[in-house]
Amino acid sequence: MPRDFTRYLIAAVAAKWGVNLAKVAIPLVAITSLGAGPGAAGSLAAAGTAPFLLLGLPAGAWLDRIARRPVMIAMDLVRFALLGSVPLVAAASALTMPYLWVVVFLNGVATVFFDVAMQSHLPDLLGGADGGRLVRANGRLATVDQLALIGGPALAGWLIGLWTASTVLVVTAFGYLWSALWIRRIRQPEPRPAAAPRSLVAEVREGLSFVRRDRTLRAIATAGALVNFAIAGVVAMLPLLLEQGRTLSLFLSAGGVGGLLAAVVAKRLPRGRSVIATGLAIVPAALLLPFAGRPVPVALAAAAWAAVIFKVGYDSVVLMSFRQLVTPPALLGRVNGTLRVIFSGALTLGAGTAGLIGEQAGPRTAAGVACAALALVWVPIARSPLRSTGGADGRTASAGAARRADPKRARDRAWLTSLYSGSITRPDRRP
Structure with a gap:
C-alpha cells in the first residue's frame, strides 16, 4: 500500500473513533446536564441522521465538481469546532437543548460531506491498476470501523467514569483535528475535476439515473x-x-466480533459468488433472532447475530470495492451520495416499521418481520450480473453514456471475470 494510504487510514481511525465517542457522550451530556428524557434523547439521534437523508444527493453531486481532500479537512475542522464548543458553553452555564440540536445537526452535515468525500477519494488515492489493492484497502477500513464500533462506546464509558461527558467531547474534538492533520499530509495530487456547466439538480438526476439503470448497482x-x-x-x-x-x-459485542472477522476474511476472499453464498448461509441465523432469550438461549442467539453481522461486514468490503471500481470517477460522489441516502432511509424505515409493528403485535413479531427481510438479502445479488461471469459480460449495456464515453471502461469486463476467479486486476480508469 502507498504511504499516502497509511496517512488516509490514520485519519480514518481518528474520525471513526470520534464519531462513536460522540454517539455516547452527546446524549449523556443532554441527560446529565439538562435532564433530558427519552423524547429529547431520541430527537438528538434524529437530528444527527437527518442530514444523511436531506443532503446525501446534493453532497455527492457537489463533491464530483471539486477536489475532495480539502473538503475532508474542512469538515474535520468544522466538527472539531462544533464538539469543542459544547464543554465551553456548558462551563459558562449556557448549554440548552436547542444548542445541542444545532450542534448535532451541523455535525451530521459535516459527517455527510466527509464520508462521501472519503469513500470517493479512495480509488484515486490508490492510483490505479490493481483492484485487489482496493479490496484490501476497504478491508482495512472495515476493520477500523468495527474496532471503533466495538471499542468506541466502551472507551467513552471509561472516560466518562474518569471525567464527565462534556470532557469526553474535548477528546472527541481533538480526534477530528488529528484526522485533519493527517489528511493534510497526503501528498498525491488529486485528479482535476471535470468542468461542470450543468446545474446541480441535473447532476443529482444523473447520479440517480446511473444507479437506477445499472443492474449491478441497483442490486447493491x-x-x-x-x-x-x-x-x-x-x-x-x-x-x-x-x-x-x-x-x-454482550449480544451486540458478539456482532462486533463477527464484523471484525468479516473485514479480515473479505480481504482474502473477495469473490462475487461468496456474497450470495454468505447470504444463503445466514438464513437460519436470521430466523433464530426473533426468539432470542426465549426459547433460543442467549448464547446461541448471540452466535447467530455474529453470523449476521459477519455477512453485513463482508458485503460492505466486497460490494464497496466493486462499486468503486466500476463507477466512472466523475460519478463516484453522486453514486456514493445516492446509495448513502438509500441506505440511511432504509435505517429510518426499518426502525420506524419495527416500532409500529411492535406496538401492535409485540417485539418478537416486529423482529420477525425485520429478519424476514434479512433472509431475502441474497436475492437481489443472485438476480444481478454478480451471480455469474456470463451475466457480468452484458452488464455494461445498462451503464449509459457516461461509461461508454471512456473506452477504457470496456476492460471492466476483465475485472468482472477475475472477480469470480479470485484474481482481481482493476482496469486503468483514471481520467
Missing part, C-alpha cells in the same frame, strides 16, 4: 437497503427481547 442498492431495514428493526427490538442491559451489551 436493494440488498443494502434490505440489510439496513432489517438491522435497524432488530436493534430497535433487542432491548425489549433481552431485557437486561448487560446481556444486550
Whole structure:
C-alpha cells in the first residue's frame, strides 16, 4: 500500500473513533446536564441522521465538481469546532437543548460531506491498476470501523467514569483535528475535476439515473437497503427481547466480533459468488433472532447475530470495492451520495416499521418481520450480473453514456471475470 494510504487510514481511525465517542457522550451530556428524557434523547439521534437523508444527493453531486481532500479537512475542522464548543458553553452555564440540536445537526452535515468525500477519494488515492489493492484497502477500513464500533462506546464509558461527558467531547474534538492533520499530509495530487456547466439538480438526476439503470448497482442498492431495514428493526427490538442491559451489551459485542472477522476474511476472499453464498448461509441465523432469550438461549442467539453481522461486514468490503471500481470517477460522489441516502432511509424505515409493528403485535413479531427481510438479502445479488461471469459480460449495456464515453471502461469486463476467479486486476480508469 502507498504511504499516502497509511496517512488516509490514520485519519480514518481518528474520525471513526470520534464519531462513536460522540454517539455516547452527546446524549449523556443532554441527560446529565439538562435532564433530558427519552423524547429529547431520541430527537438528538434524529437530528444527527437527518442530514444523511436531506443532503446525501446534493453532497455527492457537489463533491464530483471539486477536489475532495480539502473538503475532508474542512469538515474535520468544522466538527472539531462544533464538539469543542459544547464543554465551553456548558462551563459558562449556557448549554440548552436547542444548542445541542444545532450542534448535532451541523455535525451530521459535516459527517455527510466527509464520508462521501472519503469513500470517493479512495480509488484515486490508490492510483490505479490493481483492484485487489482496493479490496484490501476497504478491508482495512472495515476493520477500523468495527474496532471503533466495538471499542468506541466502551472507551467513552471509561472516560466518562474518569471525567464527565462534556470532557469526553474535548477528546472527541481533538480526534477530528488529528484526522485533519493527517489528511493534510497526503501528498498525491488529486485528479482535476471535470468542468461542470450543468446545474446541480441535473447532476443529482444523473447520479440517480446511473444507479437506477445499472443492474449491478441497483442490486447493491436493494440488498443494502434490505440489510439496513432489517438491522435497524432488530436493534430497535433487542432491548425489549433481552431485557437486561448487560446481556444486550454482550449480544451486540458478539456482532462486533463477527464484523471484525468479516473485514479480515473479505480481504482474502473477495469473490462475487461468496456474497450470495454468505447470504444463503445466514438464513437460519436470521430466523433464530426473533426468539432470542426465549426459547433460543442467549448464547446461541448471540452466535447467530455474529453470523449476521459477519455477512453485513463482508458485503460492505466486497460490494464497496466493486462499486468503486466500476463507477466512472466523475460519478463516484453522486453514486456514493445516492446509495448513502438509500441506505440511511432504509435505517429510518426499518426502525420506524419495527416500532409500529411492535406496538401492535409485540417485539418478537416486529423482529420477525425485520429478519424476514434479512433472509431475502441474497436475492437481489443472485438476480444481478454478480451471480455469474456470463451475466457480468452484458452488464455494461445498462451503464449509459457516461461509461461508454471512456473506452477504457470496456476492460471492466476483465475485472468482472477475475472477480469470480479470485484474481482481481482493476482496469486503468483514471481520467
